[in-house]
Amino acid sequence: MPLCVMENVSKSYRLATENVKVLKGINLKIESGDFIAVMGVSGSGKTTLMNIMGCLDVPTSGRFVFLNRETSGLTDDDLSVIRNKHIGFVFQNFYLLPYATVLENILLPTIYSSENTGRAKKNAIELLHLVGLESRMNFKPSQLSGGQQQRVAIARALINGPDLILADEPTGQLDSETSKEIISLLTEMHKIGKTVIIVTHDPDIADCADRLIRINDGIVGD
């Protein structure tokens, strides 16, 4: 069973009076354990593709099936549960809560799951060890470097044991040295069996992935 399948997925937005078609019939199949890089110039529709894969948005037409469920037919609450349990997000701008500590940021997804609080905290501390930030768990994000913040975000993405890790330009704000660390961390995630999808501009990063998907003007290119 594939993790997710896209069949002829289209997405259009209404901008003023104009209907803008961003995705124009995408067909994709992603298997569990895949390590995929998605490349495309800005405006190619790769962010929209990521949003649909991340269950943050649903297609205008076509089918997107995530873990055997077609997302168009699901309620907002159902989609929230899928994001919470099955998807870990890593964003270009880290998106940590500025007023919460490192540990509290990592625990954020567990607020919305039925995870036992004590066990969640134990998991969070294990993940802090994994990303090498156990000494910083009571720091605020603003006291950390960009690379450290992104490692916190990765720990947060892993806390609920997701099936899919979606990283949208995870190194976009980082220098090349730190980027390498982040990519090797994501590669490790792939090695322990997670499905990892990285959206990137950087061909070097794309080379690390097992499979490359190019998006060009709303369709999958070669």
Add this chain to the structure above:
Amino acid sequence: MIKLMNRLPRLFSQSLQAAVAFKTRAFFCILSVALGIASVILIVAAMEGAYVKAFDVVEKFGPDSVMVTGGDRQLRATGNVEKTITLDDLAAIKESFPEGYVVNPVVTIGTSRVSYKSRKFQTHLVGVGEDYSIAWSWPLVQGRGIIRNDIIGIKNVGVIGQYLAKELFGENNPVGKYIFIKGFPVRVIGILQRKGMTPNGQNLDNRILIPLTTAMKKVQNEKKYISAIKVRFSDQARVNYYVEELEDFLKKRHKLLPGARSDFTTISPKEIVVFLVTLTGTLILFIGTSGIISLFVAGFVIANLFLLSVKERSQEIGIRRALGASQGDIILQFLGESVILTTLGGIAGSLLGFFSSKLFSAVADFPMHFSWKGFAAGLLLSSLVGILSGIQPSLVAARLNPVEAMTK
């Protein structure tokens, strides 16, 4: 829905964290609610104070009592006392109202100079009947009271209050000693129990009571008129009915035409309560109106602060939604924040109200009674303001598109 309830404690901790994280917002929310709640606390304290005081005064006056004095209410208000109540009225009331177990006449002579040896003092001189002790619920602590023989014999005897006793005799025992009132000697036969001050600042313990007959013949040279009659009825529950009966009875006796100006005034427990409560009523109305207005204003201030906050924190909302928060989670978090802040405002306001009510009663001698009821009303109102003003902003927050909110 059940799942939402299960994570309520965790959502609450998120609300708490955010509530204190945004300090300017917290300060203005708490301040605006605190002012409104403080005035609510003041109203409740003033209302309860008025009732407690009225009850206290009625208790001292006697809940089964009515007093009839000469002159109508308007005349009394100007400070004049018209003499219209006679000894015949007294006898007639005694005869016609068997339910009145005490019917006691009073002659108020007013401030008079008394002396013992070289000591002189101004005191309140009153002529009374033999039942004054029951009529005014005022027992003796020493000696004996004025009895029938004293009244029939027009004896020169008197019962004095504790304040006067101390002023004239110091630590010595006054009973059996002679004091001079208006030039004639009066033997002290008893000492009254301490009663304290009246609401308008008169010291009730600075007085001397002498037989009614002595007061009329030897002090006033009066044969007919007395100042007032106090009646106590055995059936306390029907006292209002008796008051009306008594008024009708006296109107007939005084041959007053229907609708004519009354020449006497009755004071009943009901009137005392009404009088004291209306006195407080104006203040309650004033503080009450401003309190409700300020709570309304607080509600709008908070709603707007939260709308701004939702805009400012749209990225946070987007992040939380991406990480799996449902719309319900977002609503509960923001509602939680507003309720936490307004409840804190309620607590601050309760304290503010408590201390200002203390100040009020200390400075203006205004009756204030602070109880858990005021505190409960304050907390309830403040959380209500929190819910009402939080609804709209939290709905706005929940309806944000996660992706758009995050990238804003």
